[in-house]
Amino acid sequence: MSNTSNTSNTWEPIGNTIVNYAINKTSEPIIGFLLRNDDNCVTKVTAYVGRYEPTGGDILYGIELTYKDGKRSIQVETRGESSKSLSLDHGEKISHMVIRATDRVDGLEVNTNRDQHFTVGGSGGEHHEQNTGNGLLLGFHGTYKYGQLWSMGGIFQRSLEDISDDGV
Numbered sequence: 001m002s003n004t005s006n007t008s009n010t011w012e013p014i015g016n017t018i019v020n021y022a023i024n025k026t027s028e029p030i031i032g033f034l035l036r037n038d039d040n041c042v043t044k045v046t047a048y049v050g051r052y053e054p055t056g057g058d059i060l061y062g063i064e065l066t067y068k069d070g071k072r073s074i075q076v077e078t079r080g081e082s083s084k085s086l087s088l089d090h091g092e093k094i095s096h097m098v099i100r101a102t103d104r105v106d107g108l109e110v111n112t113n114r115d116q117h118f119t120v121g122g123s124g125g126e127h128h129e130q131n132t133g134n135g136l137l138l139g140f141h142g143t144y145k146y147g148q149l150w151s152m153g154g155i156f157q158r159s160l161e162d163i164s165d166d167g168v
Contacts, residue, residue, distance in 0.1 A: 011131040013158055018133040019141070020099075020153035033076045036139035036155060040067040044087045045137075047108055047120040050080030052148070058122035060105040060149045063140060073139070078147040086110055086118040093135025097154055100125035105142070105149040134159040 011020040016039075044066035052059040061080030065073040088094075096111040100121070107121025113135060133156035142152035 010128065011153075016158050017138060018131045018156045018158050020128075020130045020155070031145060032141070032143050034139065034141045035063070035065050035073040035076065036141075037065075037067040037069065037071055037073070039138065039157070040069045040071070041157070042066070042088065042137040042139065043068050044085055045108075045110075045118075046083055046085040048075075048078065048080035048083045049121050050078070050082075050148070052104060052122070055124070057106070057124050060107065060121045060152075061147060062144075063149065063152070065139060076142075077144045077149060084118075084120040086116070086120075088112065088116075088137075089114065092116070094132050094137050094156070095135060097130040097132055097137075099128045099130060099152055099154070101128060101151065102126055103150075105152045108152075130154040130156070132156050 046064045048062035050061040062077035064075040098109040100106040102125045106125030110118040136157040139155045143150045
């Protein structure tokens with residue numbers, strides 16, 4: 001599994017959001033997911049990790065979100081063997097996000113504007129930089145199959161400057 005950076009435009013603005021394409025979207029997954037609670041931002045990300053038998057490395061088996069209004073998303077897929085959570089304080093924003101994926105979602109890396117660094121999952125997979133918009137994470141979308149995440153992309157709120165550039 002390569003650690004190369006994907007620099008092509010892999011996101012698009014939709015309304016007041018930035019939707020990053022689901023990584024590994026050319027695979028053959030059969031079930032899609034969308035974790036989003038209107039415009040409520042995410043305050044906690046819990047990722048579930050397990051071993052991928054063909055390689056022996058760790059991958060993401062599932063993900064669950066908690067939103068600003070206190071609601072929790074459904075848990076996508078299985079709990080795996082362990083879990084790790086990132087909690088975001090009031091006003092804390094995501095400054096950098098990378099999803100590592102090749103044929104499965106290997107891992108997730110997040111940095112915040114308050115110097116919080118969160119890494120979960122395995123170290124394999126190609127690095128897919130996510131466009132973090134104004135830093136407010138609204139959710140994730142992607143696909144899963146066989147109890148594992150096959151693809152995933154972040155959904156962020158767009159910056160006001162970006163929206164005004166649309167001429168809307």
